[in-house]
Amino acid sequence: MEPPRNVTASAQHLQVALVQTKPLKGRYTENLRNLQPAFAEVGEGTQLVVLPEAALSGYFLEGAVYEIALPARRFADDLARTWSEACGNRRVDLVCGFFENDEGTYYNAALYLEIEGGEARIIHRHRKMFLPTYGVFDEERFLSRGRKLGVFETRFGKLAILICEDVWHALMPTIAAIKGASVLIVPSAAPGRGIDSEGELGSILRWREVLTTTASEHGLFILYAGLTGFEGGKGMTGSSCVIDPHGDVLVMAPPTEPCILLADLDLGEIDVARATLPLLGDLDAVLPDLLLDDELPLPRART
């Protein structure tokens, strides 16, 4: 990974765009091309663009994942070129989910890129750690788990990426927050289900509960980019959203169509939220006691 350029810890505002993609299954080149008008649409002031999990391939690939997966460098270069073709030399940071081929080992991953002048610097790569392999999901049959939850420095402060199920395990955002993340980026592909709740699918409702609870518990922004479109009868729920550190939804996309969400994040809200509800500070103090509990199944140094 490379260090970010011009790190300024005091950045107060962050203009984000969430691009909710609806890819054609397995047609990577076409999907990449279809991204150009979306990039062109993103406002001039946008500093960070976030795309979903499996944003340019579709999610349910089964064995075809080995035909579609790309080396991280190639994927970064493709995105940088597409951005430059649409927006010229304008600088942007960009997060996008993809299936990664790392010399024959395959991951569900997302890259954080700094793009400028047609060049992409890979600032961070997150490999999904919790691979759902139950019911409709079959990820671990085809993919390997990521082994590290990294929090990384950017020109907007410390960020973390969690992919889809990663964020459902409360420990994951907790660790990201303890390690200093102020913005959590969540690329996702969530197949919808549950038709007995009012107004929206049960799974969308449940996702929002998870995200708003997480944001307010730790006082951080969440940028959730959801894939949309039906894949063999299974509809991805889109519903991309931006959640502020108080747990309020600032903007949310509909479930079934491609769209772009724009939001201006006042990063100063993080301090206000954490002062109002200082749960993260409390955790900081208590965490050592929790982790030193020898009844926990944690690895210990051999004695």
Add this chain to the structure above:
Amino acid sequence: MTYTLIKAPHPSVGPPGIEASVATMWLVAFLRDEMCVRRGLERAVIGLSGGVDSAVTAYLCARALGPRNVYAIRMPYVTSSPQSLSDAQLVIDDLGIESRTIEITEAVDGYLRHEPDADARRRGNVMARMRMVVLFDQSAKLEALPVGTGNKTERLLGYFTWHADDTPPVNPLGDLFKSQVWELARYLGVPQRLIEKAPTADLEANQTDEADLGISYARADAILSQLLLGYSDEQLIERGFKEAEVKLIRRRVDGTHWKRHLPTTAMLSNTAINEFYLRPVDY
């Protein structure tokens, strides 16, 4: 001081619920994506029987594709109830969809002449399969996609003809229990007559689904919805279901897994299709 006693309710034992507006939104999006975006087809052909399942399918397709892109094909056999034809007509008139009636009697009898001893079950299977021959041929002629109408209850109970009713490549109702289909029908404005009449495969005179199955759809759906979650027979009986009805449902589900799969193929290599060579349907 007095304390108010508040008890947790017992688990629900009723048929599964449905928020019809949410289901409609999702199914309309499903039809548009799977037909127009993925397959590039704007037209649907539906075998319109006069029953509630094919009616709901027609209403959903009309919303998703527009009524002029929906072709209802009525395929009566000589013994089919005339009421089924007129009930289907209510749907055609209400939606303003395209329609055609194609008698299958000659085609079915052309074969059955060679099998005069065929019982009602065999004759019903021949009719069901003939209807799919017609529907698929009409789809080729109209550059349209056959849309399936089978619901989750009949799929789970195996109450359909294998490689007939279940063959259309897209099916909006296959994950909805019959009770949920009725709820959806009310929401979509399906004519009341079709919602209130006793469901029937109409393969024999005076046939009804519930008599064939030996249980009402409401009870079957209530049991199925919990059985599928993994509750044991003992737990279901403890929740208030009768042992006989639980066993009936369990037997039907366990005896028909094969009907919900493609044919069993002998595996001889490490590239066996759908065993090792795994590609999604939309790849």
